[in-house]
Structures are given as C-alpha cells and as structure tokens.
Amino acid sequence: MQRYFYNEMLANEQFVLPKDIYKHAITVMRMRVGDKFELVTPDKQVQLMEVTAVDKQQSRAKVIETFSHQTELPVVTTIACGLSKGDKAELIVQKGTELGADRFIFFKGDFSVAKWDDKKQAKKIARLEKIALAAAEQSHRTTIPTISYCNSLKELKLATDESGIVAYEEAAKQGEKANLVKVIEQLTAHQAPHLTAVFGPEGGLSTNEIEILMQEGFIQAGLGPRIMRAETAPLYLLATLSYALELVK
Amino acid sequence: MQRYFYNEMLANEQFVLPKDIYKHAITVMRMRVGDKFELVTPDKQVQLMEVTAVDKQQSRAKVIETFSHQTELPVVTTIACGLSKGDKAELIVQKGTELGADRFIFFKGDFSVAKWDDKKQAKKIARLEKIALAAAEQSHRTTIPTISYCNSLKELKLATDESGIVAYEEAAKQGEKANLVKVIEQLTAHQAPHLTAVFGPEGGLSTNEIEILMQEGFIQAGLGPRIMRAETAPLYLLATLSYALELVK
Structure with missing residues (x-):
C-alpha cells in the first residue's frame, strides 16, 4: 500500500490532497475513486484513506480506519x-x-x-x-x-x-x-x-x-x-x- | 595494506607480478622497491610481499611472511x-x-x-x-x-x-x-x-x-x-x- 507523510493532524474526515501527494497519488500512481492509500500524521498514527473524488485540479479522500503499527527501531x-x-x-x-x-x-x-x-x-x-x-x-x-x-x-x-x-x-x-x-x-x-x-x-x-x-x-x-x-x-x-x-x- | 588474489600457489620466493597486479600495484598505486602488499593464494593463506624490482615491463616481489587471518563468515x-x-x-x-x-x-x-x-x-x-x-x-x-x-x-x-x-x-x-x-x-x-x-x-x-x-x-x-x-x-x-x-x- 502506498504511504505518504502529512505534517498536520487531519481536521476532519474529508482530506484534500496537498499538491505533492496529489501529484504522486493521482498523476503518477493514477489512483481513482475507491483506491486506498495510507497517511501518516504527526502523532505517528497511520490513517487508511480512500479516494472519494478526483478532478484535474484537486482530489479528496476520507479516513476509513486509523491504526498504529510499530515499525520504528526500539532505539x-x-x-x-x-x-x-x-x-x-x-x-x-x-x-x-x-x-x-x-x-x-x-x-x-x-x-x-x-x-x-x-x-x-x-x-x-x-x-x-x-x-x-x-x-x-x-x-x-x-x-x-x-x-x-x-x-x-x-x-x-x-x-x-x-x-x-x-x-x-x-x-x-x-x-x-x-x-x-x-x-x-x-x-x-x-x-x-x-x-x-x-x-x-x-x-x-x-x-x-x-x-x-x-x-x-x-x-x-x-x-x-x-x-x-x-x-x-x-x-x-x-x-x-x-x-x-x-x-x- | 593493498591486497591481491593470485590463483596459483607460489612456486618459489621470487614472484613475478602478473599483468593485472602489475598494472594496479605499479602503475596505479605507484609501488616502488621496498613497498609491501598482500597476496592471497588458493590455500587462503596471506603472503606479505615486498617489491624487489620494478622496471617498465615487469616487477618482482618476494615473500616476507605467510599468515592466515580468519576474515570469512563462519557459515x-x-x-x-x-x-x-x-x-x-x-x-x-x-x-x-x-x-x-x-x-x-x-x-x-x-x-x-x-x-x-x-x-x-x-x-x-x-x-x-x-x-x-x-x-x-x-x-x-x-x-x-x-x-x-x-x-x-x-x-x-x-x-x-x-x-x-x-x-x-x-x-x-x-x-x-x-x-x-x-x-x-x-x-x-x-x-x-x-x-x-x-x-x-x-x-x-x-x-x-x-x-x-x-x-x-x-x-x-x-x-x-x-x-x-x-x-x-x-x-x-x-x-x-x-x-x-x-x-x-
């Protein structure tokens, strides 16, 4: 699953993809409505996201699930x-x-x-x-x-x-x-x-x-x-x- | 210390550098008489060699010491x-x-x-x-x-x-x-x-x-x-x- 980092907490369930994520997810990876990706927020939680809208300028996604998965070295x-x-x-x-x-x-x-x-x-x-x-x-x-x-x-x-x-x-x-x-x-x-x-x-x-x-x-x-x-x-x-x-x- | 592999056992103490070793040791590394390098023979022994003669075509070296040093993984x-x-x-x-x-x-x-x-x-x-x-x-x-x-x-x-x-x-x-x-x-x-x-x-x-x-x-x-x-x-x-x-x- 494609993973992105986002340097703010999500204000609400609807997430407007910032430019760099839009460019990679929509333009490069060609994600469409229904496709999923992961978003890591500053609290180190992983949000499973689903793309809900795509147009030429902008794309939105919503949170499906939030989880934490320990992938950091313990030191x-x-x-x-x-x-x-x-x-x-x-x-x-x-x-x-x-x-x-x-x-x-x-x-x-x-x-x-x-x-x-x-x-x-x-x-x-x-x-x-x-x-x-x-x-x-x-x-x-x-x-x-x-x-x-x-x-x-x-x-x-x-x-x-x-x-x-x-x-x-x-x-x-x-x-x-x-x-x-x-x-x-x-x-x-x-x-x-x-x-x-x-x-x-x-x-x-x-x-x-x-x-x-x-x-x-x-x-x-x-x-x-x-x-x-x-x-x-x-x-x-x-x-x-x-x-x-x-x-x- | 520069190390080279040699795919034959040394027949005698005087060693004529083969072309590839000559090229690297004498031409690239600019070794001269008295300089030392290591030579690994097929028995996995390391010979400490000293350059004894250098000319434009050929170079010779002699064995100073033979030792074995375990640098191979035990598996x-x-x-x-x-x-x-x-x-x-x-x-x-x-x-x-x-x-x-x-x-x-x-x-x-x-x-x-x-x-x-x-x-x-x-x-x-x-x-x-x-x-x-x-x-x-x-x-x-x-x-x-x-x-x-x-x-x-x-x-x-x-x-x-x-x-x-x-x-x-x-x-x-x-x-x-x-x-x-x-x-x-x-x-x-x-x-x-x-x-x-x-x-x-x-x-x-x-x-x-x-x-x-x-x-x-x-x-x-x-x-x-x-x-x-x-x-x-x-x-x-x-x-x-x-x-x-x-x-x-």
Missing part, C-alpha cells in the same frame, strides 16, 4: 558519518532509513576529501531530506529521519544516558568484538534508549578524532573481521540493532 | 536474488562481498521486469565477478565470491544439511520474527554450516515461488518490521549473520 539511532566522495551520503540515507535510523549527521572529517560549503550544504541537505522521505514512505515507517551537517566532529555530543560508539578500523583489525554486543545489551536495559554511532569517511578517522570521541564517552567497537567501505558500516550496525532488539529480544 | 552463505532493474545486482555483489557472502545467484523471478538473455548473461556475470574481486580485496577477504545465473528459482536446491531461508514481505507484515533467530541457532550447531537465502526481485516473490521454495525446505523468515528494498534485505541478513556468529558467539 533512537543517530548515524554520524564523515563526508565521503560521490553519492555515498545518498546511499547511507536511503538504506539507513529503510533500516530504521532516526537522524543522520554528516561531518567534515580530518581525512574527508569532500566538503560541503555553505551554499552546497543547503542543497545537499534538501536532496538528502527528499531521499529520506521517499525511503520512509517506501519502508512503511512512521518517522522521517532528519539530516544535518556539522563542520567538526567536536560538535557531536552525547546526551545524558545516550550510548555512543565509534566504528574504528584499527579496533576491528585488532579483533575487538565484545563492545558492540555490550553496548546493545546496555540499550536493552533502558526505557527509551538512544544511540549515536560514528563512522569515518573513506580515509577513516584520525587518531585525534578518536581521542575527541573517547573523551566524549564514545566506545570503540569492531564490526566483524572484514574491512567495510565507509557507506557499508552504518548499514551493518543498523541491521544488527534490528536483529538484536526486534527479532532476538 | 558458507549463498545469496540468491531475483533480478531487479538497474544496477541493483552490482550493489548487492559489492556490499554483499564486503559483508561476507560466498556465492551470489541471480534468477529470473515471476515478477522480475529485467532479464538477462544469453548474450547479456556472460557480460553481466563477468562485470559482477570483477566487482566481487575488487570488494574481496578491499575488505581483506581470502575468498572471492562466485556469481551465477539461473533461469528459474526451481533450479535452487538445498544440499543435505544446508539451511534455507526466504525473505518474504508477507511474513514480515504478519510480524513473523522467530524464524531467522531459529535458523541462526541451528547454524551454530553445525560443524560446517551452509545457508542459502532467497530474496525476491523488486516486485517480490509470487505465491507459486514461495510454494516451490517451501517444498524444497526453505523457511520463510521476517527481517524486521520495515519493508526493505530488494537490494537492502540481503545486506541485512549478512550483517545479522556476522553479528550473531562472529561477535555474539
């Missing part, structure tokens, strides 16, 4: 990634959204080749927000992940009670494999667990960056014995969170 | 995917190799829009083999995954003692979440576990295909509550295998 997860070249950020946001991330932060790492200047930043973020929205709709989530940028990893702060890990190649090479399991166990002990996970850019993190993160309370964690590309490691982490907290638990 | 894993449009097969092979898969099989599913005719097949497979090789080198594996194509899912057979799962969207929607955990537990009980995991193309698997797989002994498994794209689900599975069998165990 609020921030993925912070060093900037890499090319469209790696897009892949991280698209796949990371499907895998349940809540927040993406991109930062200029010591070894980042790419950078986003002020002008580029707004454009990049807007593009990534679109990708996150489409992926959230497609994967049937009830939350759209947010995207932000920071100039330095020093701005990454852990909230009280928030867990933090950093995927560090050197830790993986030395065979470190206990810390991810430990952190995930800690998460299960919390009522409303939060996790921030930091990943280097293509060139990795500098020892200086690792030190800054460790002072902030981040724990180095190995993600298995293979060396993953910068954009693969966050997906590994998110899949393991789902497995450990949604399937095993 | 031999086959990823069978329905053909999807675009370059999704490339993404599956690249990321799936980083995540430890041993074999990729692409098949024409009932709902596949794309297909590989005989002519296309050889070209596609050759391209995917190159991607698998590069990803295996980059992720420091000792095995290069194989790529094959089959015309129908009916050709997918489970070996004696091999476990089989099929990721089925309908199972996930119905909240099925016990089977993946069960299958992974079974794998840990085997001395040399093998798993084949089947994933539909973009349009999913047909009920007929699910029936064929279940008759062959495949078990339907949900991979969490979010609907993943065709190319994301195999990555989820491989990451959970690594987590459960390499980190938790």
Whole structure:
C-alpha cells in the first residue's frame, strides 16, 4: 500500500490532497475513486484513506480506519558519518532509513576529501531530506529521519544516558568484538534508549578524532573481521540493532 | 595494506607480478622497491610481499611472511536474488562481498521486469565477478565470491544439511520474527554450516515461488518490521549473520 507523510493532524474526515501527494497519488500512481492509500500524521498514527473524488485540479479522500503499527527501531539511532566522495551520503540515507535510523549527521572529517560549503550544504541537505522521505514512505515507517551537517566532529555530543560508539578500523583489525554486543545489551536495559554511532569517511578517522570521541564517552567497537567501505558500516550496525532488539529480544 | 588474489600457489620466493597486479600495484598505486602488499593464494593463506624490482615491463616481489587471518563468515552463505532493474545486482555483489557472502545467484523471478538473455548473461556475470574481486580485496577477504545465473528459482536446491531461508514481505507484515533467530541457532550447531537465502526481485516473490521454495525446505523468515528494498534485505541478513556468529558467539 502506498504511504505518504502529512505534517498536520487531519481536521476532519474529508482530506484534500496537498499538491505533492496529489501529484504522486493521482498523476503518477493514477489512483481513482475507491483506491486506498495510507497517511501518516504527526502523532505517528497511520490513517487508511480512500479516494472519494478526483478532478484535474484537486482530489479528496476520507479516513476509513486509523491504526498504529510499530515499525520504528526500539532505539533512537543517530548515524554520524564523515563526508565521503560521490553519492555515498545518498546511499547511507536511503538504506539507513529503510533500516530504521532516526537522524543522520554528516561531518567534515580530518581525512574527508569532500566538503560541503555553505551554499552546497543547503542543497545537499534538501536532496538528502527528499531521499529520506521517499525511503520512509517506501519502508512503511512512521518517522522521517532528519539530516544535518556539522563542520567538526567536536560538535557531536552525547546526551545524558545516550550510548555512543565509534566504528574504528584499527579496533576491528585488532579483533575487538565484545563492545558492540555490550553496548546493545546496555540499550536493552533502558526505557527509551538512544544511540549515536560514528563512522569515518573513506580515509577513516584520525587518531585525534578518536581521542575527541573517547573523551566524549564514545566506545570503540569492531564490526566483524572484514574491512567495510565507509557507506557499508552504518548499514551493518543498523541491521544488527534490528536483529538484536526486534527479532532476538 | 593493498591486497591481491593470485590463483596459483607460489612456486618459489621470487614472484613475478602478473599483468593485472602489475598494472594496479605499479602503475596505479605507484609501488616502488621496498613497498609491501598482500597476496592471497588458493590455500587462503596471506603472503606479505615486498617489491624487489620494478622496471617498465615487469616487477618482482618476494615473500616476507605467510599468515592466515580468519576474515570469512563462519557459515558458507549463498545469496540468491531475483533480478531487479538497474544496477541493483552490482550493489548487492559489492556490499554483499564486503559483508561476507560466498556465492551470489541471480534468477529470473515471476515478477522480475529485467532479464538477462544469453548474450547479456556472460557480460553481466563477468562485470559482477570483477566487482566481487575488487570488494574481496578491499575488505581483506581470502575468498572471492562466485556469481551465477539461473533461469528459474526451481533450479535452487538445498544440499543435505544446508539451511534455507526466504525473505518474504508477507511474513514480515504478519510480524513473523522467530524464524531467522531459529535458523541462526541451528547454524551454530553445525560443524560446517551452509545457508542459502532467497530474496525476491523488486516486485517480490509470487505465491507459486514461495510454494516451490517451501517444498524444497526453505523457511520463510521476517527481517524486521520495515519493508526493505530488494537490494537492502540481503545486506541485512549478512550483517545479522556476522553479528550473531562472529561477535555474539
């Protein structure tokens, strides 16, 4: 079933499709009277909607049923990634959204080749927000992940009670494999667990960056014995969170 | 450290770089006398090599040290995917190799829009083999995954003692979440576990295909509550295998 996000609560049962939803549902998907779609409102409820009228300018739908369906990871997860070249950020946001991330932060790492200047930043973020929205709709989530940028990893702060890990190649090479399991166990002990996970850019993190993160309370964690590309490691982490907290638990 | 695969055992300590390795190591990476790289031989041993001579036609290296480093998933894993449009097969092979898969099989599913005719097949497979090789080198594996194509899912057979799962969207929607955990537990009980995991193309698997797989002994498994794209689900599975069998165990 096609799903859309709507950023207001529904005032009454008759819903006039806003332009972007009209364009996709009526023009692209060719929905007609009687067809159904889902609408996620800011309260994270899902409304099953039925199209009641279609004309060239406008379309209306009504609420058939309201339900909530838990499709969010039980841990609020921030993925912070060093900037890499090319469209790696897009892949991280698209796949990371499907895998349940809540927040993406991109930062200029010591070894980042790419950078986003002020002008580029707004454009990049807007593009990534679109990708996150489409992926959230497609994967049937009830939350759209947010995207932000920071100039330095020093701005990454852990909230009280928030867990933090950093995927560090050197830790993986030395065979470190206990810390991810430990952190995930800690998460299960919390009522409303939060996790921030930091990943280097293509060139990795500098020892200086690792030190800054460790002072902030981040724990180095190995993600298995293979060396993953910068954009693969966050997906590994998110899949393991789902497995450990949604399937095993 | 740069890693290359070599498909023969080293006859003596002096190694003449074959053309493809020469091209990458000497021409692209600009290695010179004294520089080191790793060479994986068919016995899955890693040789630490030092360049001893470089000229315009040829280069030689010698073995400094031989070691084995376990970077392979403890379960031999086959990823069978329905053909999807675009370059999704490339993404599956690249990321799936980083995540430890041993074999990729692409098949024409009932709902596949794309297909590989005989002519296309050889070209596609050759391209995917190159991607698998590069990803295996980059992720420091000792095995290069194989790529094959089959015309129908009916050709997918489970070996004696091999476990089989099929990721089925309908199972996930119905909240099925016990089977993946069960299958992974079974794998840990085997001395040399093998798993084949089947994933539909973009349009999913047909009920007929699910029936064929279940008759062959495949078990339907949900991979969490979010609907993943065709190319994301195999990555989820491989990451959970690594987590459960390499980190938790």
